[in-house]
Amino acid sequence: MTESASQESRPELPSEADGTAHLFRAIGKQIRVLRENLAMSQKELATATHCGLDLISAMERGVRTPQPEFLDRADDALKAGGVLRAAIADVREAQARARTRHPEWYRNYAKLEAEAVELHDYNIQVVHGLLQTEDYARAIFSQRRPLLDEETIEKRVADRMDRQQVFARWPSPTFSFVLEESILQRPIGGWQVHAQQMRQLLRLGRLRTVELQIMPTVREEHPNVDGPFTVLTSKQRQQVAYTEVQGHPRLITDAEEVRLIAARYGIIRAQALTPLESLTLIEKMLGER
Template sequence: MAVDNEGAARGSHTTGGADGTPWEPDWDDEYAPVVKAAGRQIKLWRESAGLTQQELGDAIGYSLGMVSAVERARRLPHPEFLGKADEVVGAGGKLAAMKKDVEEARYPKKVRDLARLEAEVVEMGGYNNHNIHGLLQTEEYARALFNMRRPAHSEDDLERYVAARMARQEIFKRRPTPTLTFVQEEATLRRPLGGRMVLRQQLEHLLEIGRLRHVEIQVMPLDREEHAGMGGQLQVLKLRDGTAVGYCESQLNTRVVSDPKEVQVLELRYGIIRAQALSPRESLAFIEKLLGEIT
């Protein structure tokens, strides 16, 4: 009979990034049952194999505290945790099969909601006025953005948000490829968030992405006397089923716009914004010029 060490002292050090993302249960979160089910299954398979939490941890390179926290749904297991545990307890792939769902649970709910919409788009347009659009950000730029948020994020939350943002960029590799357009304010291309080297790498990344056949990046110059985007940043997403939605983000809230009349307003504004901005070719030349000015 296996002895459960949940009451034993927790190890404070683990290997290989073993300390997974803290999980704060949210009963409105659809992934809460997934995380709890994963913990229960790990415990059941461990006990069936006749292993204590300490013995499982030793076998897969994770601390006793980590194994205990995962089984109690207080920590999210890394994919590596699930894969190794699957082999050690002889689960035949049943634990490893949970990798995708548990990995998605790692991301904040509002990010998952947006990523779910982006996974369905055939055409998307985004206008950003104070930083580079999330789908266009380098990891260093994204980390700098989240690092300067106030109140400050914890280290765990910071890494969770960065990972979620980077995961969304799979949209560029999707087949069939969606049509993606972006309009960036000139100010966002000049502001050295994270430092000048981070900005340089970010501009280089924009040039690389902007040359993809299904992507168009445009710049809204500071000298424009007419500007339809003064109401703030926006996104318009056209989905596979033929519907369209908008997505707006403010200081403390994000909102999915589904009312057809409101979506039509956002589409109109975005169309005018694109017409007022530099053309995609002019914009890439403009970004190259800015890149040359960074020393």
């Protein structure tokens, strides 16, 4: 089947139907043309705008959302004369539409995550969504039971990738992630997808704003056997927690309950490998050390 035939038969995604995907592709092309006109490399633009090389590449291809803060910095770096800043209002409107595409039960959390000044997560089954590669995320959604249809899978993958724009914000939120070692041993999606995901963990774990730790399976004590959770600090400096078990999400705002979960997370981090030890373990598992 040709690419054009495949596109014709594929259902239109929500981001395409409301124009969001087309907007981001157009902005990405503008960024690429402006950069090439200055004979600037993607790496040079990444340095000038305080973001990763992979993110620049993804934005130019239209598969990642250019954040308003990035457009403001890029307008100066690319001598765009206000062309990119003029798109900021449209991007914010598109982001608001994107938030409504999340399942209703998830929207409050998604909004908090996008605006958080701190995010700390403990996971036991899979890599956290903010750290996932596109192929890993697709494998996760494809294996859900009951099975999801293809349109829903692609929508959820696109929305998950869009959430990762939080790493491009500046000033950046503070991130920390603790993953159980068993996650690194489970090749979800196959070994090639798994290897790409492991390299993604290395890349993100080396960011100045991210601390990634692995909880070894051999630990004889463990302060949390109740499941995964996320602790967020909002712009208003209110700390909340989020859990999701068997499809039942819960946003926890009670101060005492959140305090107990945060305290538990502190003990987990103390018992886990250090960030440097964790990255070294991942490199060894990949055979790169």
